[in-house]
Amino acid sequence: MTLKLIYPTLAMIFWIFVVAVILAWRRKAAFTSGAVRPDEVSVSTERYPVPARLAAANFTNQFESPVIFFALVMVAMETGATGYAMALLAWLYVATRVVHTLIHIGPNNLPLRGAVYGIGVIALVCMWVGVLIAVL
Secondary structure: OOHHHHHHHHHHHHHHHHHHHHHHHHHHHHHHHOOOOHHHHOOOOOOOOHHHHHHHHHHHHOOOHHHHHHHHHHHHHHHOOOOHHHHHHHHHHHHHHHHHHHHHOOOOOHHHHHHHHHHHHHHHHHHHHHHHHHHO
8 A cells, every 4th residue: 555655755745844944943033133134145055053054954955865765655656665664664764854853953963963864874775675676
């Protein structure tokens, strides 16, 4: 049943929206506090305070490895690779993206953030293997 993969996909899309809201709040806070003026960031975002830059970097991250996730979900659904193992891997990936965001926009502990990112990539590789097995 493809619904097993729809739910983590919808959750991942929802998380991207959450990160966008966090980014908007942090940028608004930067303007409201006077930390930055619109003319200072109209060309480059370097002048934003660190919290806003971290949120922006994380928002950008949501369009990097998640693209592979979305592609794998579509291919998995097309090939019938939609079992419980694939669903578990999809949920694991989404969980790592949420945790990665919380670390990135919070304490920004790079070794921990990297480890969580790595787990997510391993989940993607396993999903890819699952799709590969389904088509062979």
